[in-house]
Amino acid sequence: MTDTPGVVPDAAPAPDPLRLTGGEAVARALAAHGVTRAFGIPGTHNLEIYRHLATYGIAHTAPRHEQGAGYAADAHARVTGEPGVAITTTGPALLNIAAAVGQAHSDSVPLLVVSPGMPLRHPRQATGLLHEMPSQTEALRNVAAFSHRVSSVDEIGVAVARAFTLFRTERPRPVHIEVPLDLLEAAEPVGRVRTAPPAGRRGAAPESVERAAALLARAERPALVLGGGARGAAGPCRVLAERLGAPVVTTANGKNVVDERHPLALGVSLHSPAVQKWLATRDVVLAIGTELAESDLWSELPPLQGRLIRVDIDPAQMYARHVADVPLVGDAAATLDALVEAVGPRRPADEDALVEAVGPRRPADEDAHDETATLKAARDDETHRRDARWLPYLEAIGTTLAPDAVVTSDSAQCCYYGALPHLALGPDARYLHPTGFGTLGYALPAAIGAKAARPDRQVVAISGDGGLQFTIQELATATELRLPLPVVVFDNAGYGEIRDEMAARGDQPVAVDHARVDLSALARAYGGRGVTVHAPGELAAVLARALTTPGPTLITVPEETA
Structure with missing residues (x-):
């Protein structure tokens, strides 16, 4: 044609x-x-x-x-x-x-x-x-x-x-x-589907990393403070702490970024006056992915005597509350990888001559290990009278859980006074806590979300009776999922923290004492299991069964026995 x-x-x-x-x-x-x-x-x-x-x-x-x-x-x-x-x-x-x-x-x-x-x-x-x-x-x-x-x-x-x-x-x-x-x-x-670019996060500027590395290499009393933003950099954080002989303290969101059984790990201890006093005397503090906020410190951080290095993806954090002497703006993992390489192995140039002259000296890391153990003991002594009621039960929980368990918690005394500083978890475990905003009712629905995401891992919720009742209806959701989900509730018949604050002010307690609810019966009404325990050994046995029993098991620990 x-x-x-x-x-x-x-x-x-x-x-x-x-x-x-x-x-x-x-x-x-x-x-x-x-x-x-x-x-x-x-x-x-x-x-x-x-x-x-x-x-x-x-x-x-x-x-x-x-x-x-x-x-x-x-x-x-x-x-x-x-x-x-x-x-x-x-x-x-x-x-x-x-x-x-x-x-x-x-x-x-x-x-x-x-x-x-x-x-x-x-x-x-x-x-x-x-x-x-x-x-x-x-x-x-x-x-x-x-x-x-x-x-x-x-x-x-x-x-x-x-x-x-x-x-x-x-x-x-x-x-x-x-x-x-x-x-x-x-x-x-509609046009083609849009997708976000697979952009990776960049580390801090090389010149800033070199400046921080030089400061750390000269430090005699270094310390690491790890927040939730350090989670993706757990490996290099541990390596850097070991090379520097630096004790590691974490925020609530940073719990277990470095295995809390590590000899340099202070765990969640920023609220401790002894640890705050120690931190204030460090000549270099490296803070990674943390706001150094009142919600972790429970007070204002005393003025630091040394230099502050901050690593954060958010530039605003370099000037908030505690201004960085050396700001490292960038992704924590990329920045810490570069910092570890820049610091290198720590060995003074005259170490061989020193050994020849005076003989072997005690390794710096052993001194740091002793310092860490002393600080943890001081932290525990400060609050022994208050925290002792939870410690045997938390030990029972910790020894029952697998190394990669997920624990969710609430804004409750048994969690921020008890589990955050004292619950020992495995190296691959996660602890999820509502920090900062401090909402009540987080633990149970958060446990459901964690279990839906990781059905192959153990998930346990820890709460108080006051916070649990903000979202207790989610027991019905947990029942429908038919996934093993223990919920440990320390029952003090009301809002214990506010009750104590009223008493400390000399006020007559108002609206903080509640009639006890039969939580076990309520759990059964939702289709789950309900058990009340009165001793740590009972809790360990019931928890072990609950971890393999489909559906939720609500385990009540009455406050008078906790």
């Missing part, structure tokens, strides 16, 4: 653009970023999202309250290293999860919350639409890194990619994405 001049040949028809509803676009974008599980509760306005989750390979766990969904997704993120995802509906559901978002922000946890919002052209004047509120984005952006309200179906992929870019390249913080509810149901053309 010959083309006719001036006539355009027939062309193959252009393929129709891909059209997706907003709900499917959400599921597609999450799957493209490797999300395989979400936590949440279906509601009238988010059903289009739920319709597509299974199609895109996303499993779902349904807690009984959105706050529980947030804590479960938070724990899922902490144990996997990947962002946790929660789906809520509008209005009250989103506000229910706000406390968990605030906790994730405080603890630098990558948490993505997806919710519907009011329709695109919804008037500013209230109309009485179901779950209507003045502004969801204004509410959430005050507790999250950002709140992104999309204006088209195609923008959903952009918003999700933006969230994952933050998770991968900056200090992890929670993010909220709002999809107007009319967009969730509307089918619109």
